[in-house]
Amino acid sequence: MSNEGKPFYGRVLLKLSGEALMGALPYGVDTNILREVASEIAEVHKLGTQMALVIGGGNIFRGVSTASKGMDRSTADYMGMLATVMNALALQDALEKCGVATRVQTAIDMKEVAEPYIRRRAIRHLEKGRIVIFAAGTGLPFFTTDTTAALRAVEIGAEVLLKATKVDGVYESDPEKNPQAKRYDRISYSEVLSRNLRVMDATAISLSRDQNTRIVVFNLRQKGNILNVIMGKPIGTVVEEIHDA
Numbered sequence: 001m002s003n004e005g006k007p008f009y010g011r012v013l014l015k016l017s018g019e020a021l022m023g024a025l026p027y028g029v030d031t032n033i034l035r036e037v038a039s040e041i042a043e044v045h046k047l048g049t050q051m052a053l054v055i056g057g058g059n060i061f062r063g064v065s066t067a068s069k070g071m072d073r074s075t076a077d078y079m080g081m082l083a084t085v086m087n088a089l090a091l092q093d094a095l096e097k098c099g100v101a102t103r104v105q106t107a108i109d110m111k112e113v114a115e116p117y118i119r120r121r122a123i124r125h126l127e128k129g130r131i132v133i134f135a136a137g138t139g140l141p142f143f144t145t146d147t148t149a150a151l152r153a154v155e156i157g158a159e160v161l162l163k164a165t166k167v168d169g170v171y172e173s174d175p176e177k178n179p180q181a182k183r184y185d186r187i188s189y190s191e192v193l194s195r196n197l198r199v200m201d202a203t204a205i206s207l208s209r210d211q212n213t214r215i216v217v218f219n220l221r222q223k224g225n226i227l228n229v230i231m232g233k234p235i236g237t238v239v240e241e242i243h244d245a
Contacts, residue, residue, distance in 0.1 A: 007044075007047050007048060007231060007232075008230065008231055009232070010159060011049070011051075011157060011158050012051055012052070012158055012161075013052045013053070013054065013149055013153040013161050013162065014051060014052070014164060015053075015054050015146065015149035015161065015164065016037070016055045016091075016164050017055075017056045017165065017166075018055060018057045019056070020033070020037065020164060021033055021037070021059055021087060021090070021091075027059055028060065034091065035094055037091070038091060038094035038098050040227065041053070041100075041131070041226060042095060043226075043227060044226050045100055045129075047230070049230055050127070050129075051131045052122065052131070052133070052134060052152065053088075053091065053131065053132070053134065054133075054134045054152060055084055055087045055133065055135070055145070056087070056145040057084040058080075061080050073142065074141040074142075077143075078141060080137070081107070081137045082136070084136055084145060085110065088114070088134075088135035089104060089113060092133055101129065101130040101131070102130060102132075102133065103130050103131070103133070104132075104133045104135055105118070105121070105132060105134055106135045106136040107134070107136040107138055107139030107140075107148075110136075114135065117134060117139075122152075122155075122156055132156075134148065134152050144203070144204070146163075146200035146201045146203075147201060149163075150203075150207045150208050151207060154213060159214070160215070161208060161215045161216075162215075162216050162218070163216065163217045164219075164220035164225075164226070165217060165218070165219065165220060166219065167219060168183065168218065168222070169184065169217050169218065169235075170183065170184045170197055170217050170237035171183050171184070171197075172195070184237050185237060186238045186239075186240070187239055187242075188240070188241060188242040189241065190209070192205050193205055193206070199215070199217055199239060200215070208239070212240075214238065214239070215239035216229050216236050216239075217237045218235050219235075219236065
């Protein structure tokens with residue numbers, strides 16, 4: 001699948017969890033981790049791949065878990081959206097220190113700190129060689145940043161949705177609880193849904209299936225993996241439509 005020396009994908013959407021920026025901290029952003037992630041993204045971008053990012057906010061505020069403790073779900077979700085903006089601005093700063101022009105676009109209007117999300121403008125930024133970070137989710141409660149990533153990937157015409165996680169792919173069960181759990185190299189959207197594998201939420205998987213957006217799930221903690229997956233190396237798990245021979 002790889003093409004030595006040349007990126008396999010021309011335009012990608014990379015989904016990062018907010019927890020990916022925490023490192024060993026109990027909450028917030030570990031600036032060393034932030035710099036490392038930004039440096040890897042910048043390295044890939046310089047090869048010519050157009051990159052858009054969606055980042056979660058779980059390192060700052062978790063809307064769903066807070067709502068479960070009594071807060072109104074819509075209020076909790078809006079607070080979570082604001083947390084994603086904070087992460088997006090931190091990542092923008094780190095990327096620009098790596099010499100990469102970056103724009104943050106938000107689904108909630110806050111023009112003093114970021115652009116509003118406009119699909120055509122986002123695509124134009126990508127064409128001009130800028131990284132675009134989509135923040136504030138979809139702007140609506142009850143939708144996760146996984147769903148945001150699937151939606152934005154379709155809207156900008158990304159060739160692949162890259163889901164960066166703390167594990168090295170999709171397993172039949174939680175590998176931390178079951179060391180014998182089987183890892184899939186390739187799996188269909190329908191099987192992910194029927195087995196309730198929780199790669200991403202069901203809305204995100206369904207949208208990706210309907211629009212035939214390939215998903216690659218891989219371990220962000222392994223240095224160099226962003227580059228490896230962009231180059232088409234067989235790491236992680238590919239989620240896509242599988243037709244029987």
